[in-house]
Amino acid sequence: MAASDYEATIGLEVHAELLTKTKLFCPCPTTFGAEPNTQTCPVCIGMPGVLPVLNKRAFELTLKTALALNCEIPDEVNFDRKNYNYPDLPKNYQISQNHLNIGAKGHLDLLVNGEKKRVGIWNVHLEEDAGKNIHGEGRDAAYSFVDLNRTGTPLMEIVSAPDLHSPDEVEAYCKTLRNLLLYLQVCDCKMQEGRLRFEPGISVRRKGAKELGKRVEIKNLGSITAAIRAVEYEIERQIAVLEEGGTVPQETRLWDADRNRSERMREKESSHDYRYFPEPDLVWYRVDEEWKGRIREEIPELPTAKRVRFMEEMGLSDYDAGVLADEKALADYFEECLTHHNQPKAVANWLINDVLRAVKEQGISIADYPVRAETLADLVKIVDSGKLSVAQGREVLAEVAATGKSPDAIIREKGLEQVSDEGALEAAIEKVIAANPQAAADFKAGRKQAMGFLIGQIMRETKGKANAKVVGPMLTKRLAQG
Numbered sequence: 001m002a003a004s005d006y007e008a009t010i011g012l013e014v015h016a017e018l019l020t021k022t023k024l025f026c027p028c029p030t031t032f033g034a035e036p037n038t039q040t041c042p043v044c045i046g047m048p049g050v051l052p053v054l055n056k057r058a059f060e061l062t063l064k065t066a067l068a069l070n071c072e073i074p075d076e077v078n079f080d081r082k083n084y085n086y087p088d089l090p091k092n093y094q095i096s097q098n099h100l101n102i103g104a105k106g107h108l109d110l111l112v113n114g115e116k117k118r119v120g121i122w123n124v125h126l127e128e129d130a131g132k133n134i135h136g137e138g139r140d141a142a143y144s145f146v147d148l149n150r151t152g153t154p155l156m157e158i159v160s161a162p163d164l165h166s167p168d169e170v171e172a173y174c175k176t177l178r179n180l181l182l183y184l185q186v187c188d189c190k191m192q193e194g195r196l197r198f199e200p201g202i203s204v205r206r207k208g209a210k211e212l213g214k215r216v217e218i219k220n221l222g223s224i225t226a227a228i229r230a231v232e233y234e235i236e237r238q239i240a241v242l243e244e245g246g247t248v249p250q251e252t253r254l255w256d257a258d259r260n261r262s263e264r265m266r267e268k269e270s271s272h273d274y275r276y277f278p279e280p281d282l283v284w285y286r287v288d289e290e291w292k293g294r295i296r297e298e299i300p301e302l303p304t305a306k307r308v309r310f311m312e313e314m315g316l317s318d319y320d321a322g323v324l325a326d327e328k329a330l331a332d333y334f335e336e337c338l339t340h341h342n343q344p345k346a347v348a349n350w351l352i353n354d355v356l357r358a359v360k361e362q363g364i365s366i367a368d369y370p371v372r373a374e375t376l377a378d379l380v381k382i383v384d385s386g387k388l389s390v391a392q393g394r395e396v397l398a399e400v401a402a403t404g405k406s407p408d409a410i411i412r413e414k415g416l417e418q419v420s421d422e423g424a425l426e427a428a429i430e431k432v433i434a435a436n437p438q439a440a441a442d443f444k445a446g447r448k449q450a451m452g453f454l455i456g457q458i459m460r461e462t463k464g465k466a467n468a469k470v471v472g473p474m475l476t477k478r479l480a481q482g
Helices: 057-069 165-182 225-243 288-300 303-314 318-326 328-339 344-362 373-385 390-403 407-414 422-435 437-444 449-461 468-480
Strands: 006-016 079-083 093-096 103-112 114-129 132-135 144-147 154-160 198-205 216-219 250-256 263-268
Touching: 006 165, 006 225, 057 103, 057 114, 057 154, 057 165, 057 288, 079 132, 079 263, 079 328, 103 132, 103 165, 114 165, 132 250, 165 225, 165 303, 165 318, 165 328, 198 225, 216 225, 216 263, 225 263, 225 373, 225 422, 303 318, 303 328, 303 344, 318 328, 318 344, 328 373, 344 373, 373 390, 422 437, 422 449, 422 468, 437 468, 449 468
Parallel strands: 216 250
Antiparallel strands: 006 154, 006 198, 079 093, 103 114, 114 154, 132 144, 198 216, 250 263
16 A cells, blocks of 8 residues: 555644743742753752642743633633653652643644644643753763753643644644744743643554554654654654554654654553542632633734734735734734834835845844844835835845944945936936947837846946836837937
8 A cells, every 4th residue: 555545643732831930839940051950949859748839920821822722711720640750750740730721622723735724722731841851972871860950840731632634734733833822922932942842643544444543652842843754754654564564552752853763762651540630739720700801811913813914904915914924023023114114015025035035044033133123114115215226225135134234324335326316317318329229229119128128228327326217217208209
């Protein structure tokens, strides 16, 4: 059988560290990069006799996310103990949620290759993060260290329904969810710091089969690229096993990015393996309508609504509006530009065609782009006024990004301002017509391409400074006079 005879079913658990200054149940800081084991206390390292105290802001950030994901919110929420033994979990249990999550039965809408798709959200819950194992160098190293700084960091887990069926859909889901979290300002999504992690669960079955295949979970993928590659590999691996007549066991695997393959970690646990029971050291929390209403007011305009507004109020195309609304930092940059030059289509063109190209080439984010929104708006305004051609504007933009100088200063230094004065252009037009009588005759005979040639010669004569929008009508009028 061919790979096309199989279908994949994929769900995702996404773990997001929340933007709080302190941990979930203690006042220890959550600053990234501190010396190992310097941000700990008896509570987060599980010393006997200590009691947890809930970080209210972490709860509210999770509630905000659940509401934005269209989840149902129960009237009462509690926490559970999830029991397992692992070196970076000193208590041998994790305070998490299992029976009454903060949100459940929600959905997230995606755009996949131009097609709309709705993915179910099974639940959104809050738990404490574990620490970090630091393994010895080399595959044969016989030791590991444990850094407990991360232990107790507020960790929000978003569990999707198994509604995804391809790497493209996984990519769209991960990017859409990441952008939503950034819009909500609940997580900074710095994947290089482990702030956002993905755990896909993948199963494969022959098309037409009623039963799903056994689910294989890939743990702790630290980037969207890694998630896509792991899903692609795992689909191919499971198909190969089935094609050889084997069976795919339910298991947890790790991703080896160096070898671009997954490796078995352990047999996949079921819920009963964790022996969940209500956390006895924490009270239940009542989530009333007043609390939910206050958190709803904190939810900003989200990408879908912003995209519609960009189209309806600003006249942008569906594509342009989608690109600009997709990422909060870019949407904010765009709207700040408009406060200085309220020409949405012109600004959008520069952002999409020039700024984003530079950002991509340099491998940076829009937040790190060296040209401020106000400066870009000033440059677009100058080009729109006719003082610079688009080509000259691009030259100036590159210089602004490289030097930090203002557009006006660069224009003066390079002598780039376009010549629009008809008196100054008339002499150049007469000189070009006199030097190219055949082209002038061709134009009069109806050969339109001659006009382009003559304008090009005028641009050369003026060293590129002639305003083509002014030159065109002047040249046409002059040639019509004979």
